[in-house]
Amino acid sequence: MTFNKENKGLRDVIADESKIGFIDSQKGILSYRGYTVQTLAKNSSFIETSHLLLYGKLPTQSELQAFDKKLRKNRDLPANVLKMTKLFPPKAHPMVSLQTIVAAMGAFSEDPAAAKPREILLDRCIELVAQFPTIIAACWRAKSKKSFIKPNPKLDHSSNFLAMLTGKVPDAETAKMFDVCLVLHAEHSFNASTFTGRVVASTLSSLHASITGAIGSLYGPLHGGANEKVLQMIAEIKNPADVESWVLGKFARKEKIMGMGHPIYQVKDPRSYILEEMLKQLSQKKHNSKDYETLKKIEEVTRREMEKRGKTDVWPNVDFFSGALYKLMDIPVELFTPLFAMARISGWAAHILEQLEDNRIYRPDCDYVGPSNLSYVDISQR
Amino acid sequence: MTFNKENKGLRDVIADESKIGFIDSQKGILSYRGYTVQTLAKNSSFIETSHLLLYGKLPTQSELQAFDKKLRKNRDLPANVLKMTKLFPPKAHPMVSLQTIVAAMGAFSEDPAAAKPREILLDRCIELVAQFPTIIAACWRAKSKKSFIKPNPKLDHSSNFLAMLTGKVPDAETAKMFDVCLVLHAEHSFNASTFTGRVVASTLSSLHASITGAIGSLYGPLHGGANEKVLQMIAEIKNPADVESWVLGKFARKEKIMGMGHPIYQVKDPRSYILEEMLKQLSQKKHNSKDYETLKKIEEVTRREMEKRGKTDVWPNVDFFSGALYKLMDIPVELFTPLFAMARISGWAAHILEQLEDNRIYRPDCDYVGPSNLSYVDISQR
Numbered sequence: 001m002t003f004n005k006e007n008k009g010l011r012d013v014i015a016d017e018s019k020i021g022f023i024d025s026q027k028g029i030l031s032y033r034g035y036t037v038q039t040l041a042k043n044s045s046f047i048e049t050s051h052l053l054l055y056g057k058l059p060t061q062s063e064l065q066a067f068d069k070k071l072r073k074n075r076d077l078p079a080n081v082l083k084m085t086k087l088f089p090p091k092a093h094p095m096v097s098l099q100t101i102v103a104a105m106g107a108f109s110e111d112p113a114a115a116k117p118r119e120i121l122l123d124r125c126i127e128l129v130a131q132f133p134t135i136i137a138a139c140w141r142a143k144s145k146k147s148f149i150k151p152n153p154k155l156d157h158s159s160n161f162l163a164m165l166t167g168k169v170p171d172a173e174t175a176k177m178f179d180v181c182l183v184l185h186a187e188h189s190f191n192a193s194t195f196t197g198r199v200v201a202s203t204l205s206s207l208h209a210s211i212t213g214a215i216g217s218l219y220g221p222l223h224g225g226a227n228e229k230v231l232q233m234i235a236e237i238k239n240p241a242d243v244e245s246w247v248l249g250k251f252a253r254k255e256k257i258m259g260m261g262h263p264i265y266q267v268k269d270p271r272s273y274i275l276e277e278m279l280k281q282l283s284q285k286k287h288n289s290k291d292y293e294t295l296k297k298i299e300e301v302t303r304r305e306m307e308k309r310g311k312t313d314v315w316p317n318v319d320f321f322s323g324a325l326y327k328l329m330d331i332p333v334e335l336f337t338p339l340f341a342m343a344r345i346s347g348w349a350a351h352i353l354e355q356l357e358d359n360r361i362y363r364p365d366c367d368y369v370g371p372s373n374l375s376y377v378d379i380s381q382r
Numbered sequence: 383m384t385f386n387k388e389n390k391g392l393r394d395v396i397a398d399e400s401k402i403g404f405i406d407s408q409k410g411i412l413s414y415r416g417y418t419v420q421t422l423a424k425n426s427s428f429i430e431t432s433h434l435l436l437y438g439k440l441p442t443q444s445e446l447q448a449f450d451k452k453l454r455k456n457r458d459l460p461a462n463v464l465k466m467t468k469l470f471p472p473k474a475h476p477m478v479s480l481q482t483i484v485a486a487m488g489a490f491s492e493d494p495a496a497a498k499p500r501e502i503l504l505d506r507c508i509e510l511v512a513q514f515p516t517i518i519a520a521c522w523r524a525k526s527k528k529s530f531i532k533p534n535p536k537l538d539h540s541s542n543f544l545a546m547l548t549g550k551v552p553d554a555e556t557a558k559m560f561d562v563c564l565v566l567h568a569e570h571s572f573n574a575s576t577f578t579g580r581v582v583a584s585t586l587s588s589l590h591a592s593i594t595g596a597i598g599s600l601y602g603p604l605h606g607g608a609n610e611k612v613l614q615m616i617a618e619i620k621n622p623a624d625v626e627s628w629v630l631g632k633f634a635r636k637e638k639i640m641g642m643g644h645p646i647y648q649v650k651d652p653r654s655y656i657l658e659e660m661l662k663q664l665s666q667k668k669h670n671s672k673d674y675e676t677l678k679k680i681e682e683v684t685r686r687e688m689e690k691r692g693k694t695d696v697w698p699n700v701d702f703f704s705g706a707l708y709k710l711m712d713i714p715v716e717l718f719t720p721l722f723a724m725a726r727i728s729g730w731a732a733h734i735l736e737q738l739e740d741n742r743i744y745r746p747d748c749d750y751v752g753p754s755n756l757s758y759v760d761i762s763q764r
Contacts, residue, residue, distance in 0.1 A: 019752030203602020220585020370401030
């Protein structure tokens with residue numbers, strides 16, 4: 001067997017079956033457990049969507065109440081973990097502190113080897129969904145030399161996070177928009193971080209260790225982190241009227257336009273429509289439409305120039321509008337990838353549960369192309 | 383495309399090319415960069431083998447001196463990281479504390495996005511090879527309520543580790559045997575932990591985040607941890623004379639004999655010959671041959687019974703003798719998997735460097751077999 005370079009990165013290789021996320025790259029469909037993201041963004045909440053992902057079905061009223069209650073009860077962190085959040089140097093990226101703290105939580109949780117009863121494992125998954133906002137807010141406030149704000153069990157998942165982060169309870173509209181962002185980022189099939197989580201779990205390692213691995217992949221600039229770069233990009237543009245020449249300059253220098261194009265979608269990412277609409281609304285409400293107008297102009301000019309070059313499949317992806325939206329919510333840029341993790345934890349956990357239902361350890365082959373039969377030469381003779 | 387279940391766990395799927403480790407499962411050959419493990423165990427040291435893995439060649443005298451000097455200089459941990467080692471609960475598994483601390487070190491190191499210049503990345507790899515022993519010893523002593531022992535730059539890599547762990551500088555023979563164990567565990571091609579490290583690195587995440595992911599996979603009982611189980615198994619056997627009936631009982635109950643058989647090797651694992659010989663020697667020296675004799679008897683009876691059933695390819699693997707050897711070195715059982723990590727860090731780092739030389743993000747497909755086109759039913763109607 002030799003290696004087919006077209007399959008590098010396991011491109012077009014089917015790694016397993018799955019019942020969680022579905023993507024139609026031609027039609028621009030993304031669905032979770034059979035429900036399109038549009039449907040969920042319109043009707044559901046992040047908590048309900050998390051139930052859907054973890055249990056495979058939308059909850060009844062009493063199931064949702066019990067689930068929400070369990071989440072609210074499990075937001076706290078052990079005292080020693082809170083101490084750890086204060087030991088990072090100021091330069092620490094919030095994804096590094098998140099990865100560290102989630103790994104550490106494995107020592108405090110009764111973390112079964114992943115093969116143990118599913119109900120215990122499910123409880124641990126729910127705890128992580130509940131704890132991620134607290135970890136992210138606690139590390140951010142420690143980094144900012146601000147005191148920790150305890151989770152408030154009277155607030156819903158998204159409002160509580162924003163309150164723990166900023167010290168202010170957000171208005172209902174902002175909290176709802178933020179919650180929709182979480183819904184949109186909760187699941188995306190076998191992406192690199194989810195795949196990482198499944199690979200780690202396939203060794204029957206712990207849930208915490210598996211999620212810790214997934215966080216590491218999401219930290220990579222080729223995976224999470226692209227919306228951070230979109231914001232850095234538009235910060236270069238002082239006025240939407242400058243976009244035309246800015247984009248043409250990018251094309252001339254053969255530079256990438258961040259947030260445009262997706263390795264999978266060949267049409268506009270279904271999530272970007274919803275994010276665009278929310279950005280438009282919040283820009284109007286906040287009387288600050290500069291970023292929105294700049295992004296729309298970038299989309300228009302980039303698509304026009306791409307089409308001239310025969311490329312009609314370059315569209316805004318999920319990262320194109322989300323950064324500007326978070327910015328209008330006064331969320332610091334460095335937290336964009338942790339927010340992605342705070343949403344994706346539900347998808348990761350669902351995939352790890354699925355992996356363990358019918359497990360085999362991931363152990364691919366490689367094609368060895370190095371030297372053979374070398375003789376050891378004494379160091380004095382080298 | 384549909385999923386071929388025979389390929390589950392990416393079995394028989396070639397994920398990439400590699401020039402690092404080579405395995406011939408029929409002939410029982412394992413080589414690193416073209417040198418067999420027998421050759422390296424006999425002639426080399428863990429430090430020299432690490433140079434071979436990281437740089438692709440055996441060092442000259444001056445290169446080895448410079449490499450060793452750099453390693454000795456980089457054994458210390460930041461003060462805040464040492465504080466973290468003291469914040470784990472007593473029950474914390476040493477693999478959990480290792481994973482946590484390596485993740486945290488990413489915040490203290492000038493950890494480049496993995497795409498940055500190779501020399502900087504190589505320096506970070508060398509630092510991790512140097513720091514792993516300190517992290518493992520520091521966490522273990524904190525767990526055991528003993529004070530931290532600073533690394534001693536006058537001691538070689540293996541002697542220093544054992545001294546930091548136990549408080550006693552080991553005799554030269556024990557240190558050498560321990561060092562050979564590290565050589566034997568340093569690399570094994572695309573196993574689950576190495577593959578995990580490559581997947582995380584393929585997102586251009588940081589070196590620390592990638593190694594953190596690899597540690598998570600090694601923690602899994604299907605990957606690392608098997609030698610721990612071999613020891614638990616032989617603890618059940620009071621006397622080597624009881625092995626015959628004990629093995630027959632295992633066969634009657636269709637239970638697995640830990641440490642026998644390997645998913646890849648169809649002959650005796652080349653590493654197990656060397657470990658067996660060292661165990662024999664140390665057992666004689668310590669006048670304690672019970673474990674050695676028990677294991678040899680288990681090998682004999684298990685092979686005889688397997689052959690009766692037509693299975694001739696079940697042989698001792700790398701985990702069969704190593705646990706008993708570590709036990710004779712007074713190393714606590716819970717540290718066996720961290721020791722594996724302390725050796726494999728060199729292989730992991732070499733693979734991450736190789737991944738980044740010609741990178742493409744890992745993003746396999748999956749075959750979606752879940753429901754489609756579901757309509758959202760209001761919660762009151764469910």
